[in-house]
Amino acid sequence: MHIPVLLQEVIHYLAPQSNENFIDATVGEGGHTKEILQRNGPEGKVLGIEADPELYQQLKKQNLERLILVNDSYVKIEELCQRFHFEKINGVLFDLGLCTWQLEESRRGFSYLKDEPLDMRFNPRSDLTAAEIINFWPREELERIIREYGEERYSKRIVEAILEARRRERIVSTSQLVSILKSVLPANYEHHRLHFAARTFQALRIAVNHELDNLEGGLESGIKVLAPAGRIVVISFHSLEDRIVKNIFKKYQQQQILKILTKKPVVPLAEEIKQNSHAHSAKLRAALKN
Numbered sequence: 001m002h003i004p005v006l007l008q009e010v011i012h013y014l015a016p017q018s019n020e021n022f023i024d025a026t027v028g029e030g031g032h033t034k035e036i037l038q039r040n041g042p043e044g045k046v047l048g049i050e051a052d053p054e055l056y057q058q059l060k061k062q063n064l065e066r067l068i069l070v071n072d073s074y075v076k077i078e079e080l081c082q083r084f085h086f087e088k089i090n091g092v093l094f095d096l097g098l099c100t101w102q103l104e105e106s107r108r109g110f111s112y113l114k115d116e117p118l119d120m121r122f123n124p125r126s127d128l129t130a131a132e133i134i135n136f137w138p139r140e141e142l143e144r145i146i147r148e149y150g151e152e153r154y155s156k157r158i159v160e161a162i163l164e165a166r167r168r169e170r171i172v173s174t175s176q177l178v179s180i181l182k183s184v185l186p187a188n189y190e191h192h193r194l195h196f197a198a199r200t201f202q203a204l205r206i207a208v209n210h211e212l213d214n215l216e217g218g219l220e221s222g223i224k225v226l227a228p229a230g231r232i233v234v235i236s237f238h239s240l241e242d243r244i245v246k247n248i249f250k251k252y253q254q255q256q257i258l259k260i261l262t263k264k265p266v267v268p269l270a271e272e273i274k275q276n277s278h279a280h281s282a283k284l285r286a287a288l289k290n
């Protein structure tokens with residue numbers, strides 16, 4: 001089960017009231033949404049968007065009342081609001097990254113601790129996989145994503161090793177990639193604060209799912225559909241995402257469209273991190289529409 005991250009803080013900033021409408025742009029296993037639904041009855045609704053068809057099916061089966069569930073990308077928020085006549089939106093939530101189910105059970109290669117196909121698609125109907133990138137992308141492109149999306153300082157030597165390995169055989173599994181990484185990264189990689197494969201895996205996942213472009217577009221649309229006095233809350237899990245959120249909030253505050261509610265990002269208490277290690281890098285930012 002996915003434990004929703006920063007749940008109390010999300011509820012504090014979204015502040016759901018009776019009969020208000022919300023969009024959960026990344027509904028996942030429904031943790032945050034269920035909490036909102038407890039508070040916005042009897043008429044308030046949630047439009048829950050989820051890119052992953054399997055997660056969508058799992059939540060659909062629960063038949064939650066007042067939840068409009070859609071299997072699509074949050075980049076289409078505006079179009080989806082029109083399609084479902086979803087109006088007077090009092091809050092939008094983005095909880096980025098991936099769900100526990102995707103990491104632990106989807107068998108799509110999100111985890112460097114498992115031996116699985118190198119896939120990493122949130123939506124298995126999209127065409128780009130991590131294997132495609134690793135086996136066929138040119139050196140410069142591979143190096144760029146690992147450096148920029150992974151913020152990995154060893155991108156050059158990692159790419160050298162990938163190019164050499166793929167000349168010999170197709171790289172199709174996470175364990176093949178992990179052993180390539182292991183062969184070229186220092187034994188005391190980042191003083192053991194981070195698994196040596198973490199940055200490369202993050203880079204691939206971002207590239208496969210176009211995560212940063214989607215985030216920019218999704219946030220802009222989310223802000224657009226909010227009603228006056230509506231709240232937007234975003235939880236990010238790494239600095240690239242957080243920077244995008246911070247800059248977009250700033251831009252809209254300068255245009256007097258938003259008022260930022262969190263001067264500094266809100267982070268989980270030590271207690272939450274102890275119970276849910278996934279929360280350790282979470283940062284929440286919230287803003288109010290003028």
Ligand SMILES: C[S@@+](CC[C@H](N)C(=O)[O-])C[C@H]1O[C@@H](n2cnc3c(N)ncnc32)[C@H](O)[C@@H]1O
Pocket residue numbers: 002003004005025026027028029030031032033049050051052055072073074075095096097098099122209214
């Ligand atoms: C951290 S999980 C959300 C967990 C959820 N808040 C909960 O409490 O169960 C992030 C979810 O966003 C989904 N996702 C990623 N990119 C998306 C996109 N562009 N549109 C819609 N959903 C997306 C992922 O498939 C994943 O299920």
